[in-house]
Amino acid sequence: MSKLISGIHHVTAISGDTQRNIDFYTGVLGLYLVKQTVNFDYPEVYHFYFGDKQGTPGTIMTTFPYGEDARMGRHGKGKISTTAFSVPYLSLNYWLKRLEHFQILYKHPQERFSGSEVVVYFEDHDGMGIELIFNDADNREPITNGSVQSEYAILGIHHVELWLESYELTAALLTEQLNHKLISESSGTLRFGVENSPGKFVDLLGMPNSMKGLEGRGMVHHVAFSTSDEIKLKGLKENLLSYGIAPTSVRDRNYFKSIYFNEPGGILFEIATENPGFAVDEDPDRLGQSLKLPLQFEETRSSIEKKLIKFNYNPTEFKLLQ
Ligand code: ZN
Numbered sequence: 001m002s003k004l005i006s007g008i009h010h011v012t013a014i015s016g017d018t019q020r021n022i023d024f025y026t027g028v029l030g031l032y033l034v035k036q037t038v039n040f041d042y043p044e045v046y047h048f049y050f051g052d053k054q055g056t057p058g059t060i061m062t063t064f065p066y067g068e069d070a071r072m073g074r075h076g077k078g079k080i081s082t083t084a085f086s087v088p089y090l091s092l093n094y095w096l097k098r099l100e101h102f103q104i105l106y107k108h109p110q111e112r113f114s115g116s117e118v119v120v121y122f123e124d125h126d127g128m129g130i131e132l133i134f135n136d137a138d139n140r141e142p143i144t145n146g147s148v149q150s151e152y153a154i155l156g157i158h159h160v161e162l163w164l165e166s167y168e169l170t171a172a173l174l175t176e177q178l179n180h181k182l183i184s185e186s187s188g189t190l191r192f193g194v195e196n197s198p199g200k201f202v203d204l205l206g207m208p209n210s211m212k213g214l215e216g217r218g219m220v221h222h223v224a225f226s227t228s229d230e231i232k233l234k235g236l237k238e239n240l241l242s243y244g245i246a247p248t249s250v251r252d253r254n255y256f257k258s259i260y261f262n263e264p265g266g267i268l269f270e271i272a273t274e275n276p277g278f279a280v281d282e283d284p285d286r287l288g289q290s291l292k293l294p295l296q297f298e299e300t301r302s303s304i305e306k307k308l309i310k311f312n313y314n315p316t317e318f319k320l321l322q
Contacts, residue, residue, distance in 0.1 A: 002228060003179050003194055004178070004179055004227055004232055004235065004236055005178045005179050005180070005194055005225045005226065005227055005236075005271070006057070006194060006200075006226045006227065006228065006274075007057070007058050007193075007194050007195075007199050007200035007225070007226055008057070008058050008157050008159075008160065008199060008200065008201075008202075008223060008224070008225060008226065009057040009058070009060065009224040009225055009226035009256070009270075009271075009272040009274075010049070010051075010057070010060035010061065010062055010223075010224045010272065011060070011061050011062070011080070011083045011157060011160060011220055011222075011223050011224070012061075012062045012063070012064070012220065012221045012222050012223075012224070012270075013061070013062070013063050013064075013083070013126075013128050013218075013219065013220050013221060014063070014064055014066060014070065014073065014126075014215070014216060014217050014218070014219055014221055015063040015064060015065040015066065015124070015126050015128070015217065015218075016065060016066065016067060016068045016070055016125065016126045016217050016218075017065060017067065017068050017125065018046060018065040018067075018309045018311050019309075019311045019312065020125045021048065021063050021065045021124075021125070021126075022048070022311050022312070022313055023318070024124045024125060025048070025050040025061060025063070025124075026050060026145060026147070026313060026315045026318075027102075027147055027315050027317065027318035028098070028099075028102050028104065028147075028318060029050075029085065029130075029148075029154060030143060030144065030145055030147045030148035030153055030154060030315065030318070031050035031051055031052075031059075031061065031143055031145065031154065032050065032051060032052060032053050032055075032143065032145045032287070032288060033048060033049070033050060033287075033288035033289075033313055034049040034050060034051045034052075034053070034054070034055035034060065034278050034287050034288050035047075035048070035049040035055065035255065035278050035282075035287060035288050035292060036048055036049075036288055036290070036291050036292065037049075037254070037291065037292045037293060037294070038291075038293060038297065038304060038308070039064050040253070040294060043293075043297055043300075043304050044304070044307045044308070045064055045065065045066055045067075045308075046064070046065055046308060046309075047062060047063075047064055048062060048063050048065065049061075049062045049255075049278065049288070050062070050063070051143070051156075052141070052143045052156065053143070053145075053287065054277070054278065054279070054284065054287070055255070055277065055278035055287065056156070057226040057272075057274055058140075058156050058157055058199035058200070058226065059140075059143065059156040059157060059199075060157075061083065061157070064221075065309075066217065070216065070217040071216045071217060072126075072127065072216050072217045072218055073127075073213070073214050073215050073216030073217055073218050073219030074211065074212075074213055074214040074216070074219075075127075075129065075163075075210075075213055075219070076163065076207075076210045076211040076212050076213030076214070077163045077164055077165050077207045077208070077210045077211070077212055077213060077265075078163070078164070078165070078212055078213050078265055078266035078267060079162075079163060079213030079214075079215075079219055079220065079267060080160050080161065080162055080163075080219075080220035080222075080223055080267060081129050081161050081162070081163045081205075081213070082121070082129035082130065082131050082160070082161040083128070083129065083130060083131075083157065083160055083220060084119075084130070084131035084132070084133050084157070084158040084159045084160070084161065085130070085131070085132055085133065085154045085155075085156070085157060085158055086133050086135060086138045086140070086154065086155045086156055086157070086158035086198040086199065087132050087133065087134055087135075087152065087153070087154055087155065088134070088135075088136070088138075088142075088151065088152065088155070089118070089134045089135055089136045090151070090152075091134065091151070091152035092109060092118060092120075092134050094149075094152040095120065095132055095134075095152065096109070096120070097320070098148075098320055099120075099122060101320055102318075104122050104123075105122060105123075106120050106121065106122040107120065107121040107122070109134075112186060112187075112189075113184055113186045113191070114186065116135065116137070117133050117134060117135040117137075118133075118134040118135075119131050119132070119133055119134070120132045120134070123218070124218070126217045126218035127217070127218030127219075128218050128219070128220070129161075131158075131161075132154075133158040133159070133198070135158070135198065137196075137197065137198060138155045138156070138158075138197070138198040138199075139197075140155040140156050140198075140199065141155070142154070142155060143155065143156070145315045145316075146315050146316040146319065147315040147316060147317075147318035147319050148319075155198065156198065156199045157198075157199055158198045158199065158201065159191070159193075159198070159201035159202060159203050160201075160202055160203070160220070160223045161189075161203045161205060162202065162203065162204050162205065162265065162267055163205050163207040163210055163213065164204060164205065164206055164207065164265040164267075165206070165207070165208055165265060166206050166208065166265075167190060167204040167205070167206045167265075169263075169264035169265065170204055170263050170264055170265045170267075171190065171192065171204060172264075173243075173245070173263050173264060174192045174202060175192070176243070177236070177239055177240060177243055177245075178194075178225060178236075179194055180192040180193060180194055180202065181193070181194075183196050183201065188205060188206065189203050189204070189205055190203070190204045190205075191203050191204075192204065202223075221268065222260065222267070222268035222269065222270050223267075223268075223269060223270070224258065224269075224270035224271065224272040225269065225270070225271050225272070226271075226272060226273075226274055227271055227272070227273055227274070228273065228274050228275070229273055229274070229275055230250065230257050230273055232273075233250060233257055233258075233259060233271060233273055234250065236259070236271055237250070237259050240259075240261060245261050245262075245263075246261065247259040247260060247261040247271075248260045248261065253272070254280065254281065254294050255276065255277060255278050255280060256272040256273045256274070256275070256276070256277075257272070257273045258270050258271065258272045258273070259271050288313075289313075291305065291308070
């Protein structure tokens with residue numbers, strides 16, 4: 001029988017300006033805009049899904065661009081501090097040059113896990129913590145929307161990094177309920193994963209002396225783990241209930257079904273189904289090219305469209321001339 005959890009499904013963040021958000025994730029990073037829809041609870045704001053062309057679980061970063069006036073969040077314990085993307089080991093010089101070209105400040109490259117990976121940290125325009133993990137362990141297809149050459153392109157999400165008061169209870173939840181195991185440990189970072197491959201990792205850091213993190217612009221709102229279908233989702237929900245955690249009811253997010261719960265360190269976790277996926281309301285070859293609304297908003301589409309900020313999506317403008 002396949003595992004209940006197969007890895008990371010998506011990461012969702014709170015962002016600021018719409019155009020800068022599109023430019024950063026599709027232009028600088030080279031991800032596809034897989035879906036443009038709205039926040040189902042607040043339809044004046046977009047909900048963007050970025051990822052590979054099909055929106056495969058493990059490649060998806062989603063954002064709510066609330067505008068520059070949205071309250072800034074704060075990095076700290078009880079939050080996801082970093083979303084890491086996987087890139088080929090040989091692409092280090094290319095990415096440093098690329099970040100410099102787009103005037104994005106980055107921290108000097110560092111080795112992690114005995115040199116098996118090299119890490120470069122930088123932030124998006126809202127202060128969201130991003131890492132590129134240069135490694136040779138990722139066999140996924142490069143994500144190439146035209147802005148980054150395929151040999152250097154992002155391969156998907158690598159891991160998320162959680163800052164916690166203490167990691168023990170979160171580690172227990174991951175191993176006892178979400179079929180993770182300890183993969184490795186290095187300099188205070190404990191890496192858990194459903195298996196030892198990029199896109200399936202969760203890094204835990206005990207950070208008792210850090211300030212408490214605050215939700216807001218530039219912060220990850222939640223991480224979603226992937227399960228195959230609704231039967232497994234309901235099974236996970238029952239298991240969590242008997243473990244003493246109370247997830248929400250099953251929510252219909254159009255492209256997947258979900259439950260949400262706070263893990264013991266206070267970070268919001270979601271479990272999302274792999275089906276039906278992003279082609280449920282759009283031609284699979286034209287994903288992300290027009291605004292898609294759930295049925296309840298179709299009646300008021302024209303007034304919703306008027307309130308939404310227009311943006312340009314043209315990632316090839318971000319191609320670096322060699
Ligand atoms: Zn989500």
